Amino acid sequence: MQALAIMYHDVVERGDFESSGFPGAGAHVYKLCREDFERHLDALARATASVSTVYKLEGRPVLLTFDDGGVSFIHPIADLLERRGWRGHFFVTTDRIGTPGFLSEAQLRELHARGHIIGSHSRSHPTRMAALTRAEMDREWGESIARLSGVLGDRVKVASVPGGYFSREVGESAAAAGVDALFTSEPTARVAMLGGCRVLGRYVVQRGMSPEWSGGFAAGSRWYCWRQSALWKAKRVVKVLGGGQYLKMRQAILERKDQ
Ligand SMILES: [Zn+2]
Helix, strand or coil: CECEEEEECCEECCCCHHHCCCCCHHHHCCCEEHHHHHHHHHHHHHHCCCEECCCCCCCCCEEEEECCCEHHHHHHHHHHHHHCCCCCEEEECHHHCCCCCECCHHHHHHHHHCCCEEEECCCCCCCCHHHCCHHHHHHHHHHHHHHHHHHHCCCCCEEECHHHCCCHHHHHHHHHCCCCEEECCCCCCEEEEECCEEEECCEECCCCCCHHHHHHHHCCCHHHHHHHHHHHHHHHHHHHHCHHHHHHHHHHHHHHHHC
16 A cells, blocks of 8 residues: 655745744744645646545555644645645644644634544644653544644544654554554555554655646655655665764755756
């Protein structure tokens, strides 16, 4: 089984990156301006006719996912998706519900009623999920799923891993909390199974990436998918080699497009 899942975060108006989601430069690099996001959606529409949801994994569908729980999920993101007849997967950091920049309980219910899929993005968004003890992981998933299910009046079974720090234990903990589809940040189209839970990778789109990246991921282009996969593997190597080597590898990978 395969799926081409793409990971976005917030989409803001007039470059106001503080208006939605987590504050600070580290979070802002993942946020897109609305005009740019619309160009990404145009590229998706050109690349594929199979934008779908995790509940309908037929063929090799394209799944659109959004992390953190920012207030931009409802306006403009959901509005723009619906114009094309698409639905998104929206992952919410439940401790932040109703706080400045994040969705309220009423907005979550509205998104759910409009046919979008609401999932957990943990309770507190730990910096390194995989470094938590199993008991802490169980609390992150369990309490967050319970809160969301209560808000929506519907059992929540979908989640994404905060910070992309996935481990087998993180997946087993999510499965034990009732998650049957867990999205990671590993750029792969492969869908794995772990304790009855589907584990799906995702290709990330962040600010500064051209719409061709969204289109390339949606088309399953080896060129775009491979490049992100190579970069992701290089990032893992940084822990062993140190920052300087990582930056050189990153540059080498990015420069390949000019050949
Ligand atoms: Zn996150």
